[in-house]
Amino acid sequence: MFDHRTLRTAALTALLLAAAGAAHAQQADPSRGNPLATPDASGWLQTSTPSGRIDHDNPFFQGFGSNGRSCDSCHRQAQGWTVTPQELRQRFARTNGMDPVFALVDGAVSPLADVSSVAARRSAYAMLLNRGLVRVGMPIPANAEFRLTRVDDPYGYASAHELSLFRRPLPATNLIWLTAVMWDGRETFTPFRPPMDAGIDLQNLRSSLASQARDAILGHEQAASAPSDAIIDRIVEFELHLVTAQMDDNAAGRLNEGDAMGGPNILTQQRFWIGINDTLGGDPTGDAFDEKTMRLFDSWDMPAQFTRDRRGRARAAIARGEKLFNTMKFNITGVAGLNDVTGLPSIRGSCSSCHNAPNIGNHSAALPVNIGISDASRRTPDMPLYTLTNIATGKRVQTTDPGLAMLTGKWADIGKFKGPILRGVAARAPYFHNGSAATLHDVVDFYDTRFHIRMSAQQKSDLVAFLSAL
Ligand code: HEC
Ligand code: HEC
Numbered sequence: 001m002f003d004h005r006t007l008r009t010a011a012l013t014a015l016l017l018a019a020a021g022a023a024h025a026q027q028a029d030p031s032r033g034n035p036l037a038t039p040d041a042s043g044w045l046q047t048s049t050p051s052g053r054i055d056h057d058n059p060f061f062q063g064f065g066s067n068g069r070s071c072d073s074c075h076r077q078a079q080g081w082t083v084t085p086q087e088l089r090q091r092f093a094r095t096n097g098m099d100p101v102f103a104l105v106d107g108a109v110s111p112l113a114d115v116s117s118v119a120a121r122r123s124a125y126a127m128l129l130n131r132g133l134v135r136v137g138m139p140i141p142a143n144a145e146f147r148l149t150r151v152d153d154p155y156g157y158a159s160a161h162e163l164s165l166f167r168r169p170l171p172a173t174n175l176i177w178l179t180a181v182m183w184d185g186r187e188t189f190t191p192f193r194p195p196m197d198a199g200i201d202l203q204n205l206r207s208s209l210a211s212q213a214r215d216a217i218l219g220h221e222q223a224a225s226a227p228s229d230a231i232i233d234r235i236v237e238f239e240l241h242l243v244t245a246q247m248d249d250n251a252a253g254r255l256n257e258g259d260a261m262g263g264p265n266i267l268t269q270q271r272f273w274i275g276i277n278d279t280l281g282g283d284p285t286g287d288a289f290d291e292k293t294m295r296l297f298d299s300w301d302m303p304a305q306f307t308r309d310r311r312g313r314a315r316a317a318i319a320r321g322e323k324l325f326n327t328m329k330f331n332i333t334g335v336a337g338l339n340d341v342t343g344l345p346s347i348r349g350s351c352s353s354c355h356n357a358p359n360i361g362n363h364s365a366a367l368p369v370n371i372g373i374s375d376a377s378r379r380t381p382d383m384p385l386y387t388l389t390n391i392a393t394g395k396r397v398q399t400t401d402p403g404l405a406m407l408t409g410k411w412a413d414i415g416k417f418k419g420p421i422l423r424g425v426a427a428r429a430p431y432f433h434n435g436s437a438a439t440l441h442d443v444v445d446f447y448d449t450r451f452h453i454r455m456s457a458q459q460k461s462d463l464v465a466f467l468s469a470l
Pocket of ligand 1: 060069134136178209214420
């Protein structure tokens with residue numbers, strides 16, 4: 001009999017072995033000009049690639065449309081392959097708001113915004129500059145179970161024909177472990193399933209990413225027609241081989257020292273298959289869910305007497321944070337996609353119940369859920385607010401982004417989004433699909449309030465230390 005746990009698909013093994021082979025080239029100190037390491041809020045981020053370098057000749061870095069943008073306009077290595085408001089503000093200042101990322105089509109608060117002066121551009125591109133948000137324009141689906149009955153769009157543009165949904169670019173890295181493509185999964189070709197040998201659904205993933213890249217070129221880059229399949233394939237191959245994680249922490253030092261397993265080189269070896277460690281018992285190997293989904297810093301779990309120096313204390317905090325992530329229990333209630341699907345109004349769980357892919361942190365099978373990020377109660381004045389009315393029941397709901405419901409038209413899918421991969425998060429603030437959490441502290445505060453956890457200040461800062469080391 002095969003032991004599924006030691007098996008990977010040939011394709012994944014080839015991808016990851018290639019990446020691991022280059023690992024030795026990357027051991028230089030981050031501060032000594034390693035081009036794969038970039039500074040971020042809490043230390044150094046590193047991307048691992050099979051060649052040991054970033055191939056800037058790849059069409060990922062070339063523009064194919066009329067507006068001068070490339071994938072690199074919104075997916076930057078130094079920002080965890082997304083883009084931060086801070087860097088966008090620098091770009092705005094450098095170019096007086098003329099950098100190609102500042103394009104009316106989806107960079108502005110409305111495609112009709114005035115961009116005739118620097119001051120006008122500053123307000124037109126406020127969502128990019130303040131929160132790193134891109135405007136995704138989508139119509140209410142024709143078959144929807146709901147109607148749009150009120151629009152409160154501060155920018156006077158949105159209608160049922162085109163809602164303005166302000167969303168963060170997702171990282172174009174660590175894609176080999178995706179179980180849904182895009183916040184609402186709309187570029188997932190067909191639902192990913194484990195192949196016979198319990199691996200990844202590579203063909204399906206490739207098709208999804210190819211479709212995503214084509215749509216990005218036609219949409220974000222405003223190309224008149226899609227480039228050749230050969231070009232799309234090169235983009236997909238490039239992004240599919242990127243593996244990114246925090247490698248060095250300002251306080252804790254190298255994240256793979258002392259038997260710890262942080263950093264991207266070890267990440268390339270991570271075991272994964274669709275459904276691995278499924279919370280609800282759906283792991284195709286039949287293995288039960290293990291709440292200890294994060295096992296990177298077990299060896300740093302040191303008693304106080306060994307942790308008197310700053311570095312030791314920082315490492316112990318990260319280890320404590322990891323433990324909290326895995327085992328700190330709270331009642332998960334009111335989460336559409338979870339409580340309703342299981343028929344359990346309250347689930348005693350932890351962060352790892354939803355972020356269950358071992359050492360990666362997304363859900364190991366697609367799980368669109370509504371944790372309340374786009375609820376009316378959390379709306380800020382810069383966000384449009386949509387009132388949706390259920391055609392059958394007359395019920396009303398207000399939301400800043402209907403999420404999955406914009407694809408399926410289903411009332412039950414309003415506000416559902418995927419949980420992203422959590423590696424390399426320190427480099428990519430702000431968080432959640434709408435950038436509503438400015439820092440990882442804000443993320444933790446959100447969960448503390450949303451699920452009535454009542455974390456102590458110490459627990460919060462330990463959890464943040466851990467997230468920052470991913
Ligand atoms: C104007 C900014 C912008 C440009 C240019 C852009 N993207 Fe994106 N990208 C986004 C946004 C925003 C999202 C998330 C949208 C959503 O989920 O609704 C995204 C999502 C993605 C995802 C999904 C990742 C995941 O976890 O599901 C991939 C992959 C991606 N982009 C790759 C690319 C590629 C390849 C290109 C170039 C061909 C590109 N992007 C160009 C803004 C951009
Ligand atoms: C009920 C499922 C669920 C639980 C429990 C959960 N998360 Fe999440 N998490 C999600 C979803 C879904 C998102 C994306 C939500 C959105 O943007 O609308 C998310 C997003 C995040 C993000 C932001 C990632 C990014 O790139 O923006 C972080 C960080 C995070 N979660 C950490 C945690 C921590 C820490 C805990 C425990 C305190 C936790 N999560 C508990 C489902 C969950």
